[in-house]
Every structure is written in structure tokens, then in C-alpha cells.
Amino acid sequence: MLQIDRWKRVLIWLVCFAFAVLAVPNLFYARVEAHNDAVVAIETKGATPEREAAVAAWPNWMPSGLVNLGLDLRGGAHLLAEVKVEDVYQQRMLGLWPEVRSALVLERDTVGFVNTAPGPEGELHVKISKPEGMAKALEVVRGLARPIQSLSGIGSTDIEVSGQGDTLVIRLSDAEKQATDDRTVKQALEIVRRRIDAVGTREPTIQRQGADRILIQVPGIGSAAELKAIIGTTAQLTFNPVVSRVTDKNTAPGTGNKLVPSIDEEGVYYIIEAAPVVTGEELNDAQPSFDQNGRPAVNFRFNTSGARKFGDYTRDNIGQPFAIVLDNEVISAPVIQSHIPGGSGIITGRFTVEESTNLAVLLRAGALPAELTFLEERTIGPELGQDSIDAGKVAAAVGSGAVVLFMAATYGMFGWIANIALLLNIAMMFGVLSLIGGTLTLPGIAGIVLTVGMAVDANVLIFERIREELKTARGPARAIELGYERALSSILDSNITTFMTAVILFALGSGPVRGFAITLGLGILTSVFTAFFVTRLIIVMWFERKRPKTIEV
Known part of the structure; x- marks a missing residue:
């Protein structure tokens, strides 16, 4: 009758506990955020007493993943740019x-x-x-x-x-x-992303809109003017002679050289001559192509000045590697096979077609390929973002409180079991969002509130079905079992259709719409889990302890 294997019970509680622990850092948001920023700063810039104190403020054995706050909650800048292809x-x-x-x-x-x-x-x-x-x-x-x-x-x-x-x-x-239009917009998108990532902002939204527009949303930045200044910075692309290839980042490069990491090879560093042979300013074009053996490659072409310098260098250094360096990271280090006059060359390697296309985009990412015209710009202050957070908290608290009272008044003890499952459901949602590094927006909060209602809806269907089964004079154990079995199809039908809607919103939407879709989709998964596994397990444990002859739902 009402039985759940021991291993299933342990697994259900372990899942609930794991995601609840992952959600805990969000209760101490400012402290954990300072800890994470200090860890990154120590790795990149070195330790200071302030950074070490910030790291020590949160235990290292605890998870430190946070739900990132979107533009409407943290404040920041919003730009819509058109690429003049x-x-x-x-x-x-x-x-x-x-x-x-x-x-x-x-x-x-x-x-x-x-x-x-x-x-x-x-x-x-x-x-x-x-x-x-x-x-x-x-x-x-x-x-x-x-x-x-x-x-x-x-x-x-x-x-x-x-x-x-x-x-x-x-x-x-x-x-x-x-x-060309497609490549130009992709190139501009890549440059903008690299420029903004270099500033160290958290969870920017940079995506293509339509044929020739780019949507840029950066939480935590001061103003739209500041963001435009960052985007206008020119990326640094150089072609440098390679001295050696090492795996120790502490290796001394020597006089006139510098140590730079490889983008594609983790843990690999190149010692290159600091003075470049040519720079990205002298690169006219780079396009994906195929070599003489039909393998994906990249063709590149310099202007007259770059062609002369590049030709002279390749003539004198056949068999030697040279590094293509973008923003102080080596994106490729091919070996010079022959003299390359005229300023045109080909980069070969173990590329896929997609990788050669991406490399061509990176090579062209030394400067914006075309002018960006900003069609729309907005600055959202942190005070407005905090107001949104406070309003979201109030809405979530009022909605959840009303649901808790309704369930307790309508279903008694069974209602309180559903409320416990509801609390675990919300904790699991934040745990999953923290695990995947999801971004929470104001519409995302609306998705969480909607999930609360849907989670209770599943329990309502189950409890009403148990009531119906009790009227047929079956015993309480059988009524509970049939209630869960016969409510399953209705709950799955409603949740699957809503989940499909969330997937479509995520695929076709952007920005806040995606935030709503993510929380709604995750909420559906966690609410089905808690309704069918957590509440059932709690009821079974209660039933085994009390052994009631009759029950009231």
C-alpha cells in the first residue's frame, strides 16, 4: 500500500538538502558577493589585507554561488545599437x-x-x-x-x-x-562583449536583435555614457614573435619579452617579444576558408604597410612560430611554413568550420568593423533597482502568505504539509538558479510568484482526489495512494503545456522575458518534484507513525 523504499527516501531528502544549501548564500548576498569579488581580485591582482578579510568573511567549505541580479534589480545601463554594415x-x-x-x-x-x-x-x-x-x-x-x-x-x-x-x-x-552583414554584426558583437568583459561587470546581456542591431544591458555600471565610452575602446591585436611555450605562469619572460596566456590551451603560456611585427591596425580582412587539403583554415590580409613588414619577417623566420595576440591572450600560434609576400596568408590547424569562423571573427575584432549608432539608451539607478527588489519581496511575501493561510484553513494538517513542500520548492528554485549562475529580473520574481500558485495547485488536485477516494469507503491508506496516482495525469498535462510555453518564451524572447521564462520553467520542475515526492514522503512518514483509522482532508 503506502510504502516508499528507504533508498528513495534518502535520495529525496538529499536532493532537497543539497539545493537548500546551494540557496543559503543568497540569504547573505552582500557578504558572499564581496567574498567572490575578493577571490577574483586576489587571483588577478594579488592579495591585500582588505581582500583577505573579505574572503575570510564567508567559509570556504560553503557554496558561494549567487543568483545574479538583472538590470532592473541592480541598476545599470541599457543600450540598443545599430551596426552600419x-x-x-x-x-x-x-x-x-x-x-x-x-x-x-x-x-x-x-x-x-x-x-x-x-x-x-x-x-x-x-x-x-x-x-x-x-x-x-x-x-x-x-x-x-x-x-x-x-x-x-x-x-x-x-x-x-x-x-x-x-x-x-x-x-x-x-x-x-x-x-558580410552577418559577419560584421557578429564581429561587432564579439568586440563589444570583450570590451565589457574586460571591465569585470557581472552578468551583462549582449545579444543580437534583428539583422543589424545589438542589445547591450550591463548591471552595476554608472551610466549609459560610461558604457558607451567602454564600447568605444579599441581592442589590441598584435602579431608577435614567439620565444618559447611554457606551462608555469611564474616563468620570468626576460628583458624585452612578456608572458601571455593561451585562450584555447588551459595552463599554457607563451613568452613573446614585446615589440609586435605588425598590429591589428594594419589588418585589412580575415575570412574563414579551406586549405589545399580541404581542411578549415583562415585567410588574412594586411594593408600595404603591414604586408611589407609581415613579408620581410616571414622570409627571415621560416619554421618559427609567431603568435596572434588579442588583448594580451594568444588566440593562435602557427608555424611559418614559407615566405608570405603580398600581405596575405593562411592560418591552418585542427579547426572545425565553426572554429575557423570564430577565429576569423577574433582576428577581425581588433577594432569595430563599422560605426555603431545608438538608437536607445537608458540609465537605471541603483535606488530604483532596490525599490524593485523591495516591491518584489512584498509581492512574494503577500502572495505566499495568502497561499499558506488558504492551504492551512482548507486542508488542515495536509495543508501544512503542502506549505512545507512549498518552502522547499522555493529553496530548490534559488538553489538551481545559484548553481547555474542564473539572472533574476523583476519579471523573474513574477515567475516565482506564479510558481508558488502552480505548486499549490498540484497539491490541491491531489488532496481533492484523496477526498473523492475517501467517499468510496476505501481505507485511508488506499485513498491516499489512489489520490496521488489519479491526479498525476491532470498535473502533468497542465505543467507540460506551461513548460512548453516557458521554453518558447526563452527561445524567442530576450532580456526580462527570458528571466521570466527561466524562473517559470525551473519552478514547474521543482513544484512537480515537491508535490509528487516530498509531500507524499511526508504523508507516508506521518501515516506510518500515527496509523490513523480515518483521516480528514
Whole structure:
């Protein structure tokens, strides 16, 4: 009849205890937050008496994960930026000119002298002195076209070339413009993320909105103007000679060198010469491609100045590695296989297509690829955030208190069992949010309050079903067992449909909507667990102790 195996009982209480312990740091939010910040500061900047005191304020054997507070609760800055993707078209054409000129110079006998001619932005016009050689010029320049490395551009090339009298007209193809727009926004997104992460802000929201916009929300920052200044900072990209590769971060780099970590290889550090060969300011472009063996790689191209310096260095250092360094971290350290004249090269390695694309994005992340226009900006003060927290606490307390009183008045002892499960349910929710580093927003608090109602709803269905079973003159043990069994389908139906809604909100929403979806989805999982396992276990333990002949629900 009413029996639960011992191992199941132990497992249920262990789960409840574990997540309750994970939730405890949120009761001492300021102290634990100071502890976590001090730990990070000691690792990166060294120990001070103040930092050591902050670390000692929270026991090391206790978990220290916190539920992060969103922009509307902590205060901070909100920006909506538009990326001017059209700026990149002209840059691409300017960067293509040296390659076109070099290719046509080899056919000077046929096409004559070449020079640029005025044309609209986003197009490259090249004038040849022998119009009768136009067919050959078109053939040569079309040979410079590269296949587009995107799903939407399969079978297409990046440039279109046509002839008008004695002038070649070169422009980006529509498929390449689409791929370029996508890469430009991704690149801008990566730069913005790296700039904001470098400041050390907690849980920023940086995500793409639509085709060419970026949503930026940073809790804890002073103002939107301060955030705009951070985003405007240029990332530092350099190409440096490698002295050696080490695993000890305390290794002395030596005079004129510096020690920098590797992004992809944990625990690996590179000693590089402090003076770069070339910098990201001299990099025109970097695109994902494939090497001669069909393996993913990355093509890059420097401007005239960078090409000369890079060519001279590769000529004199064949077989030596050189490091691509972004913000004092090595993102790649390829070995120079041969002299690379002309400023174009290829980076090969054990890349997947996705990794080569990401590396190309990182290489281009030395500076914003296009102008950012800020369409919307807001500053939310910490006082307003604290008001939101206080209002959320009041709403949660009033709602939970009303539910507790209703359950106790309506179902008596069974209602108090449901209230215990409700308290564990809320603790488990905060434990899970702390474990995954989730962000709590004002709509997220609404999701928690809604979860309280849904958790009680499951218990109401179970208790009402037990009442119905008691009317059939079955014994109390059988009535309880059937009550749980026959309420299961109704509870699962309602919770599964609500959980699907939460998943859709999370997938299609952004910012606060996602915060609501996360707390709602987690609340559904924890409420089903507490309703079916925790309340049942408590009732079984009570029943085994009291052995009542009759019960009242």
C-alpha cells in the first residue's frame, strides 16, 4: 500500500538538502558577493589585507554561488545599437585594390597600365590603358573571386566583375553582402562583449536583435555614457614573435619579452617579444576558408604597410612560430611554413568550420568593423533597482502568505504539509538558479510568484482526489495512494503545456522575458518534484507513525 523504499527516501531528502544549501548564500548576498569579488581580485591582482578579510568573511567549505541580479534589480545601463554594415563594403573594396593591381600588372602587355577611377561607394573602378585587353582583364580579376563560406552562399563567389568601356567595375555580390552583414554584426558583437568583459561587470546581456542591431544591458555600471565610452575602446591585436611555450605562469619572460596566456590551451603560456611585427591596425580582412587539403583554415590580409613588414619577417623566420595576440591572450600560434609576400596568408590547424569562423571573427575584432549608432539608451539607478527588489519581496511575501493561510484553513494538517513542500520548492528554485549562475529580473520574481500558485495547485488536485477516494469507503491508506496516482495525469498535462510555453518564451524572447521564462520553467520542475515526492514522503512518514483509522482532508 503506502510504502516508499528507504533508498528513495534518502535520495529525496538529499536532493532537497543539497539545493537548500546551494540557496543559503543568497540569504547573505552582500557578504558572499564581496567574498567572490575578493577571490577574483586576489587571483588577478594579488592579495591585500582588505581582500583577505573579505574572503575570510564567508567559509570556504560553503557554496558561494549567487543568483545574479538583472538590470532592473541592480541598476545599470541599457543600450540598443545599430551596426552600419554598409561601411564595410567600401573597406573591402579598398582592401581588394592591391590584389587586383598585382594580378593585372602581370598582364601589362595585354591590358596596359592600370589605375583606380572614381566610382560610387561600395564599388571599385579600375581603368586600363588598353581597352582591347578588357576580356583578359575580366578573366584575371574574376579569377581572384573566392567562394562564399556560408550556407546561404553555397556555389556563389564574393565579387562580381563587369566591364564598361575601358573600366572594370568590381562590387560585392548580393550573397557576399548578406554574409558580410552577418559577419560584421557578429564581429561587432564579439568586440563589444570583450570590451565589457574586460571591465569585470557581472552578468551583462549582449545579444543580437534583428539583422543589424545589438542589445547591450550591463548591471552595476554608472551610466549609459560610461558604457558607451567602454564600447568605444579599441581592442589590441598584435602579431608577435614567439620565444618559447611554457606551462608555469611564474616563468620570468626576460628583458624585452612578456608572458601571455593561451585562450584555447588551459595552463599554457607563451613568452613573446614585446615589440609586435605588425598590429591589428594594419589588418585589412580575415575570412574563414579551406586549405589545399580541404581542411578549415583562415585567410588574412594586411594593408600595404603591414604586408611589407609581415613579408620581410616571414622570409627571415621560416619554421618559427609567431603568435596572434588579442588583448594580451594568444588566440593562435602557427608555424611559418614559407615566405608570405603580398600581405596575405593562411592560418591552418585542427579547426572545425565553426572554429575557423570564430577565429576569423577574433582576428577581425581588433577594432569595430563599422560605426555603431545608438538608437536607445537608458540609465537605471541603483535606488530604483532596490525599490524593485523591495516591491518584489512584498509581492512574494503577500502572495505566499495568502497561499499558506488558504492551504492551512482548507486542508488542515495536509495543508501544512503542502506549505512545507512549498518552502522547499522555493529553496530548490534559488538553489538551481545559484548553481547555474542564473539572472533574476523583476519579471523573474513574477515567475516565482506564479510558481508558488502552480505548486499549490498540484497539491490541491491531489488532496481533492484523496477526498473523492475517501467517499468510496476505501481505507485511508488506499485513498491516499489512489489520490496521488489519479491526479498525476491532470498535473502533468497542465505543467507540460506551461513548460512548453516557458521554453518558447526563452527561445524567442530576450532580456526580462527570458528571466521570466527561466524562473517559470525551473519552478514547474521543482513544484512537480515537491508535490509528487516530498509531500507524499511526508504523508507516508506521518501515516506510518500515527496509523490513523480515518483521516480528514
